[in-house]
Amino acid sequence: MTEDPLDSKIKIDPPLVSIDIVKWWERKRWVFNVVLIVSFVFFTYLVSQFEMKDYVFKNLKAAFLIELVLGNIIYCFSWLIELMVNFYADKVRFSDNLKWAVFAMGLLITVIVSFFVVDAVIDFRFI
Numbered sequence: 001m002t003e004d005p006l007d008s009k010i011k012i013d014p015p016l017v018s019i020d021i022v023k024w025w026e027r028k029r030w031v032f033n034v035v036l037i038v039s040f041v042f043f044t045y046l047v048s049q050f051e052m053k054d055y056v057f058k059n060l061k062a063a064f065l066i067e068l069v070l071g072n073i074i075y076c077f078s079w080l081i082e083l084m085v086n087f088y089a090d091k092v093r094f095s096d097n098l099k100w101a102v103f104a105m106g107l108l109i110t111v112i113v114s115f116f117v118v119d120a121v122i123d124f125r126f127i
Contacts (some may be wrong), residue, residue, distance in 0.1 A: 012089035
């Protein structure tokens with residue numbers, strides 16, 4: 001009997017490689033969360049100097065929680081993408097330099113998004 005060609009292409013990833021990928025990203029999650037929190041607080045302070053309204057702090061609590069949860073969900077995509085590339089692209093491994101570059105780019109995007117979230121919350125008023 002011959003094997004199905006589709007089955008012959010699938011290679012099972014050793015669990016240790018997958019665990020190493022997740023460990024690398026999860027060890028840096030605390031840095032991501034610190035940057036997320038500090039940027040949110042910094043931009044809240046910065047924007048509040050120009051246009052603080054009395055209703056803002058209620059909205060900021062909700063925005064902070066939403067940003068923290070969504071930011072961490074999006075952070076999971078970093079290692080999920082690496083796992084998928086490793087599985088489907090014939091064991092292609094990201095170098096540490098590429099991982100650090102993706103991590104730094106994610107932090108930069110997080111800081112930019114944090115500014116826009118704070119700015120939007122301060123300008124928004126529930127009626």
